[in-house]
Amino acid sequence: MSAVDTMISINGLTKDFGSFRAVDNISFDVKRGEVLGFLGPNGAGKSTTMKMVTGYLPISDGKASVCGFDVVADPLESKTKIGYLPEGAPLYGDMTTTGFLNFIAEIRGLSGDVKKKKVDYAIDKLQLLQVMNQPIDTLSKGFKRRVGFAQAILHDPDVLILDEPTDGLDPNQKHQVRELITEMAAEKAIVISTHILEEVEAVCTRAVIISAGKIVFDDTPAKLKKRSKSGSLDDVFRELTLVN
Amino acid sequence: MNNCWVIIKRELGAYFSTPLAYVFIIIFLALSGALTFFMGAFFERGQADLNSFFSFHPWLYLFLIPAISMRLWAEERKTGTVELLLTLPISTWVIVIGKFIAAWIFIAIALGLTFPLWITVNYLGSPDNGVIFASYIGSLVMAGGYLAIGSCLSAVTKNQVIAFILTAVVCFLFLMSGVELVQSFFQGWAPAFVLEALSSMSFLTHFNTIVRGVIDTRDVVFFGSIIGVFLYVNASVIDLTRGS
Numbered sequence: 001m002s003a004v005d006t007m008i009s010i011n012g013l014t015k016d017f018g019s020f021r022a023v024d025n026i027s028f029d030v031k032r033g034e035v036l037g038f039l040g041p042n043g044a045g046k047s048t049t050m051k052m053v054t055g056y057l058p059i060s061d062g063k064a065s066v067c068g069f070d071v072v073a074d075p076l077e078s079k080t081k082i083g084y085l086p087e088g089a090p091l092y093g094d095m096t097t098t099g100f101l102n103f104i105a106e107i108r109g110l111s112g113d114v115k116k117k118k119v120d121y122a123i124d125k126l127q128l129l130q131v132m133n134q135p136i137d138t139l140s141k142g143f144k145r146r147v148g149f150a151q152a153i154l155h156d157p158d159v160l161i162l163d164e165p166t167d168g169l170d171p172n173q174k175h176q177v178r179e180l181i182t183e184m185a186a187e188k189a190i191v192i193s194t195h196i197l198e199e200v201e202a203v204c205t206r207a208v209i210i211s212a213g214k215i216v217f218d219d220t221p222a223k224l225k226k227r228s229k230s231g232s233l234d235d236v237f238r239e240l241t242l243v244n
Numbered sequence: 245m246n247n248c249w250v251i252i253k254r255e256l257g258a259y260f261s262t263p264l265a266y267v268f269i270i271i272f273l274a275l276s277g278a279l280t281f282f283m284g285a286f287f288e289r290g291q292a293d294l295n296s297f298f299s300f301h302p303w304l305y306l307f308l309i310p311a312i313s314m315r316l317w318a319e320e321r322k323t324g325t326v327e328l329l330l331t332l333p334i335s336t337w338v339i340v341i342g343k344f345i346a347a348w349i350f351i352a353i354a355l356g357l358t359f360p361l362w363i364t365v366n367y368l369g370s371p372d373n374g375v376i377f378a379s380y381i382g383s384l385v386m387a388g389g390y391l392a393i394g395s396c397l398s399a400v401t402k403n404q405v406i407a408f409i410l411t412a413v414v415c416f417l418f419l420m421s422g423v424e425l426v427q428s429f430f431q432g433w434a435p436a437f438v439l440e441a442l443s444s445m446s447f448l449t450h451f452n453t454i455v456r457g458v459i460d461t462r463d464v465v466f467f468g469s470i471i472g473v474f475l476y477v478n479a480s481v482i483d484l485t486r487g488s
Binding site: 051054055056057058076077079080082084086087088090091092093094095099103104106107108109135151 | 246247250251253254257258261262323324325327328330331332333334335483486487
């Protein structure tokens with residue numbers, strides 16, 4: 001693959017909170033067409049890494065770039081390339097679903113017919129039609145998560161960064177979201193953080209496991225499974241993340 | 245500055261989609277009316293001016309403006325939407341200014357709704373409408389000063405109550421710094437320039453000259469600088485408290 005196809009490039013990324021090193025010298029690239037499952041126990045540094053790549057948290061050391069734009073030197077350019085679903089899918093509860101999506105679309109520089117088309121597309125894709133005009137505060141957890149997802153894919157970004165996208169969804173909704181991810185996978189680079197291991201098998205083409213801020217595994221889900229004597233992902237996950 | 249306008253629109257929408265706007269406007273109108281007629285002795289004074297109305301504004305703003313400004317950033321930090329906002333392709337200072345202007349417009353609306361008083365005083369006598377107009381401008385500019393302090397302090401904390409109290413206290417200090425009470429505390433031991441600097445920082449002194457009908461550039465520059473400095477600090481605080 002050519003260099004152009006490397007959508008996310010992370011090099012020696014490090015994050016210190018005071019004397020605590022949350023992310024320790026992480027490096028990996030994500031190419032177009034890849035769905036990278038970012039795994040690790042709680043507190044391993046998954047969200048922190050994502051927050052640095054999306055430009056929310058300052059980087060302590062190392063570099064990250066998205067579509068060739070350094071996230072520190074060209075924050076606005078890199079942010080236009082990313083669709084991001086933060087952990088817990090924070091949303092403006094006072095707005096209606098449509099109002100909120102329109103707001104995001106406008107900040108993303110869309111207007112007129114294009115805006116309407118994209119918002120309608122996102123509403124349709126995530127089946128939000130029935131809650132279109134409802135204030136977000138009144139929605140169920142599953143709907144909120146989907147509004148957050150809709151917000152992330154609205155501008156058809158090259159890079160999708162999803163922090164626990166299926167958390168709080170019922171099995172059917174999980175299935176839908178996974179289908180959507182698979183559908184979009186071909187033309188995007190997608191990073192999903194999760195601790196649901198079946199999800200990695202279902203949608204990811206690659207699994208990266210981090211533990212205590214360090215990468216302990218980086219290969220395909222199939223290879224991950226092979227490493228386990230019992231053939232269970234849970235076992236190998238425990239083995240990899242409990243050792244240190 | 246399309247993005248700034250998008251933020252202003254959303255923020256104004258947020259005021260009016262919750263009871264906040266209506267509660268605030270009603271209380272503002274009721275209190276300013278009550279103070280003018282009862283404490284300000286509007287009728288008994290027998291003078292065709294609005295001094296008894298404007299002279300209470302510094303005190304009214306002291307607790308009503310923190311009530312508006314406390315939510316500006318503290319709420320975003322509490323609900324996590326600040327992460328969403330700061331990972332959108334929009335600069336921090338554009339958001340700071342957008343939020344500030346929206347709140348300012350909202351206060352202008354509340355202030356504008358006191359127009360029946362202006363009509364009343366014109367019906368009862370023949371006031372100097374130039375002075376009244378200058379007083380309205382002065383009141384609005386002073387409100388901007390309070391608001392900038394409030395916006396800045398709202399970014400310091402996730403807790404709206406703390407933001408409210410901090411803002412009220414800091415505004416109180418700015419308000420009182422020219423008054424005997426504070427001045428006499430420094431008199432005798434502090435050098436003269438400290439006393440002068442303190443009294444020149446007083447909101448009350450600057451507001452009083454405007455209310456007399458004199459829009460002095462110095463007063464406008466004073467409030468303008470207060471707004472500028474606090475909004476600058478506001479943006480820095482947001483960058484420093486990311487992720488905490």
